[in-house]
Amino acid sequence: DTGVSQNPRHKITKRGQNVTFRCDPISEHNRLYWYRQTLGQGPEFLTYFQNEAQLEKSRLLSDRFSAERPKGSFSTLEIQRTEQGDSAMYLCASSLGGGGTDTQYFGPGTRLTVL
Amino acid sequence: AQSVTQLGSHVSVSEGALVLLRCNYSSSVPPYLFWYVQYPNQGLQLLLKYTTGATLVKGINGFEAEFKKSETSFHLTKPSAHMSDAAEYFCAVRGGGGGNKLTFGTGTQLKVEL
Numbered sequence: 001d002t003g004v005s006q007n008p009r010h011k012i013t014k015r016g017q018n019v020t021f022r023c024d025p026i027s028e029h030n031r032l033y034w035y036r037q038t039l040g041q042g043p044e045f046l047t048y049f050q051n052e053a054q055l056e057k058s059r060l061l062s063d064r065f066s067a068e069r070p071k072g073s074f075s076t077l078e079i080q081r082t083e084q085g086d087s088a089m090y091l092c093a094s095s096l097g098g099g100g101t102d103t104q105y106f107g108p109g110t111r112l113t114v115l
Numbered sequence: 116a117q118s119v120t121q122l123g124s125h126v127s128v129s130e131g132a133l134v135l136l137r138c139n140y141s142s143s144v145p146p147y148l149f150w151y152v153q154y155p156n157q158g159l160q161l162l163l164k165y166t167t168g169a170t171l172v173k174g175i176n177g178f179e180a181e182f183k184k185s186e187t188s189f190h191l192t193k194p195s196a197h198m199s200d201a202a203e204y205f206c207a208v209r210g211g212g213g214g215n216k217l218t219f220g221t222g223t224q225l226k227v228e229l
Contacts, residue, residue, distance in 0.1 A: 035217075042207075043159070044219070045216040055215075058216075093159075093217075103161060104161075104209075108158045
């Protein structure tokens with residue numbers, strides 16, 4: 001069990017560029033979550049997958065954001081036409097769903113800075 | 116809708132003193148409750164969780180929390196603070212009509228002084 005991994009750890013981009021982040025969950029976990037955390041705030045839910053199906057999306061997830069989990073393993077989060085307001089830490093979490101004790105384990109995050 | 120309130124965005128204690136971080140939640144049905152800790156530039160690490168059963172929950176690093184339904188609270192405590200406890204702590208709720216996602220409080224930054 002190597003834990004949840006995220007790449008890259010840091011990304012600096014210019015406004016208007018597209019960026020893509022990757023999350024590799026704990027190997028046997030079927031649920032995968034994306035959260036966004038801005039400075040001084042708690043993480044806010046963006047979206048989650050059960051296997052390859054995207055089951056819930058937050059209103060925070062504008063049309064410029066898209067997430068995929070094509071084979072039910074790793075996931076990508078893409079932001080198109082980045083804006084300065086997208087600067088944040090993007091956290092991925094995974095869990096072994098199916099019961100009340102479903103516990104989410106977080107990766108180290110990808111810090112995005114939009115100039 | 117669920118919400119979590121953490122009273123005190125910054126708490127400072129002396130090394131060896133009691134740590135008390137407050138968390139209150141609102142939920143229409145009993146939720147599952149969690150405390151996570153975050154060190155600078157890192158992800159969140161699970162400290163402890165309450166799902167069902169015993170209302171006093173013990174976690175890692177000597178932390179514990181008590182679920183009090185009548186007070187809708189889930190305060191985090193540690194009898195004796197250590198310098199290594201300095202970090203940001205987040206209370207979170209899951210379920211209770213909110214589905215599988217976690218709803219977090221705004222966090223409490225714990226400072227431990229000599």
